[in-house]
Amino acid sequence: VELGVHRHTDTPVVVDPFARENGYATFTVGDPGSGKSFSAKQRFIRSVAHHEDRIGVILEPLNDWAGVAEALGAQRITVGGTLGINPLEITPPAKQAREQVGADASPLTEKQERVSSFLANFFAQRGVSLGDRRTTLELAIETAYRNAGITEDVTTHNRASPTLRDVIDVLEELVADADAFTLRTDAEAEKLETDATWLIDQLRPFAPDGQFAHLGRQSEVDFAAEDLIYLDLAQQEGPVGGRTTPVMQMLISLVYERAKQ
Numbered sequence: 001v002e003l004g005v006h007r008h009t010d011t012p013v014v015v016d017p018f019a020r021e022n023g024y025a026t027f028t029v030g031d032p033g034s035g036k037s038f039s040a041k042q043r044f045i046r047s048v049a050h051h052e053d054r055i056g057v058i059l060e061p062l063n064d065w066a067g068v069a070e071a072l073g074a075q076r077i078t079v080g081g082t083l084g085i086n087p088l089e090i091t092p093p094a095k096q097a098r099e100q101v102g103a104d105a106s107p108l109t110e111k112q113e114r115v116s117s118f119l120a121n122f123f124a125q126r127g128v129s130l131g132d133r134r135t136t137l138e139l140a141i142e143t144a145y146r147n148a149g150i151t152e153d154v155t156t157h158n159r160a161s162p163t164l165r166d167v168i169d170v171l172e173e174l175v176a177d178a179d180a181f182t183l184r185t186d187a188e189a190e191k192l193e194t195d196a197t198w199l200i201d202q203l204r205p206f207a208p209d210g211q212f213a214h215l216g217r218q219s220e221v222d223f224a225a226e227d228l229i230y231l232d233l234a235q236q237e238g239p240v241g242g243r244t245t246p247v248m249q250m251l252i253s254l255v256y257e258r259a260k261q
Contacts, residue, residue, distance in 0.1 A: 001046045004039065041068050048072065048228065057255050061233035074228035075221055079247055082213075084220035087118050087164065087250050088141070090150065091224045091257070092157040108152055112141050114253050119203075122246040128202060136195035139181065140170040164206040164216045171196040171203075215247070223258045231255075 003013045017024035030036045045068065048056040058065045058074065069076055077083055090111045116138050123130045130137065144162035145151075147170070174181055174196035178189035206216030223229070231251055 001043055001050065003043060037064060041065065044068065045072065054227070055259055056228045057231065057259075058229070059231045059233070063232065063234040065230065066232070069228070069230035072228050074230040075226045076230045076232055077221065077251065078232045078234070079251065084214045084217045085250065085254070086161055086217065086219040087215060088115055088144070088167070089161045089219050089223070089254070090145075090157050092154050106152055107154060107157065108145065108150065112138065112145065115141050118246055118250050118253070121249055123202060125245055133195045133198060136171075136174070136192055137167075137199055139192075140167045140174065140196070140199070143170045143181075160218070163218060164203060165208075168200055168203050168206070171200045175200070215250075223254050226258065229255060229258075 001015060001017070003015055005011065006013050017026060028036045028040055044056060044058075048054050056072070056074070058069055066076075068074075077085075088111075090108065093107055116134065119137060120130050120134065144166040147166065148162045149159050150156050150161070175193050178192040178196070179186065181192055182188040204210055205212040207213065208216070210216065231248075
């Protein structure tokens with residue numbers, strides 16, 4: 001990618017950041033109005049234009065990159081918006097990605113852990129302690145994937161992913177028949193029923209009429225098919241936090257999974 005002109009020789013400076021031995025991260029410093037944003041946009045456009053396999057992700061709060069995103073046809077996602085995004089969405093890893101990990105790697109287990117962490121952070125942001133109910137939540141998440149026919153076999157990961165509403169359905173089944181989910185003793189049933197009842201109430205925001213209804217249904221954007229993604233923070237007033245934090249965590253996780261492909 002052409003970065004500019006050499007200060008002393010006036011020759012073009014061309015760098016492939018991903019071919020550097022000491023890493024590909026860059027940091028731009030300059031006085032206000034010196035062209036930091038302009039040069040960053042130029043590098044970004046040149047990078048994605050010159051490399052067909054390159055994935056571009058824009059994350060910014062001032063709407064300053066909207067023109068670039070629109071010109072490049074990026075998928076725009078407003079953080080805090082209402083676009084349907086499924087935190088449980090799982091896709092088959094690319095062949096190259098599978099070859100780079102060990103034979104005992106489990107994309108499904110990794111995904112389930114990410115979902116559990118997302119919900120734990122969601123509860124924490126609301127001042128709610130998940131505590132030892134996490135075990136019951138993890139059971140419901142695992143069951144939702146199993147009910148969808150998704151297993152450790154990566155060829156099943158192209159099936160329709162379960163949603164948080166499917167998890168709520170499993171919790172409802174737990175309340176109705178906790179004995180069917182016990183591991184060893186009948187004494188577990190009472191705790192499972194109590195936990196499931198509490199979790200159903202706490203997951204109410206993901207119901208069709210809830211505050212986070214868009215996170216309770218299937219995704220309306222195919223992350224696996226997008227090479228350019230614009231995460232727009234313009235709707236978020238002030239510093240990122242509160243209700244936006246778990247959403248940002250989820251979006252970055254989905255983008256990261258896309259990048260691994």
